[in-house]
Amino acid sequence: MAAEKETSPCLRCKPAKCCMYITLQVQTPKKLVDFEEMLWHIAHQHVEYFVQKRHWFIMVHNPCRFNDAEGRCQIYHTRPTICRDHSTENCEFETGCDFDLHITSYEEMLEYASKRFPSLKERINDPSLLWENREQGNGKHSQRRKR
Numbered sequence: 065m066a067a068e069k070e071t072s073p074c075l076r077c078k079p080a081k082c083c084m085y086i087t088l089q090v091q092t093p094k095k096l097v098d099f100e101e102m103l104w105h106i107a108h109q110h111v112e113y114f115v116q117k118r119h120w121f122i123m124v125h126n127p128c129r130f131n132d133a134e135g136r137c138q139i140y141h142t143r144p145t146i147c148r149d150h151s152t153e154n155c156e157f158e159t160g161c162d163f164d165l166h167i168t169s170y171e172e173m174l175e176y177a178s179k180r181f182p183s184l185k186e187r188i189n190d191p192s193l194l195w196e197n198r199e200q201g202n203g204k205h206s207q208r209r210k211r
Contacts, residue, residue: 078134078135079131080131082155083127093177102173103170103177118164130143
């Protein structure tokens with residue numbers, strides 16, 4: 065058992081890669097307004113998107129506040145269930161991340177979305193067009209972000 069524990073990838077992983085970000089599955093973007101919102105997200109620092117096995121995820125790089133300087137969990141015995149359930153079976157330490165698509169910047173998202181919606185670049189360059197559909201009540205965020 066001790067030999068098995070010593071070979072655990074967690075003990076060799078510095079800093080603890082799985083504790084450096086969070087990911088949440090999001091709905092697959094289908095409409096122009098979906099990509100517009102994703103552009104807003106990825107315009108923020110440390111935000112990325114990826115696709116894995118046809119599922120979309122948002123990734124926010126933000127380290128867990130309970131890791132010490134050596135990458136060890138300071139609340140290991142009382143850590144959240146999601147941490148307890150994490151397995152080294154598909155750990156990125158050993159295999160890296162196996163993304164079908166990885167979008168790391170606003171520019172990459174704009175390029176990707178513009179292939180599906182060629183008018184997007186024009187709309188981005190003319191902000192009045194972004195709100196046109198929302199003001200008519202056709203956008204799902206018509207009340208939230210308009211100032």
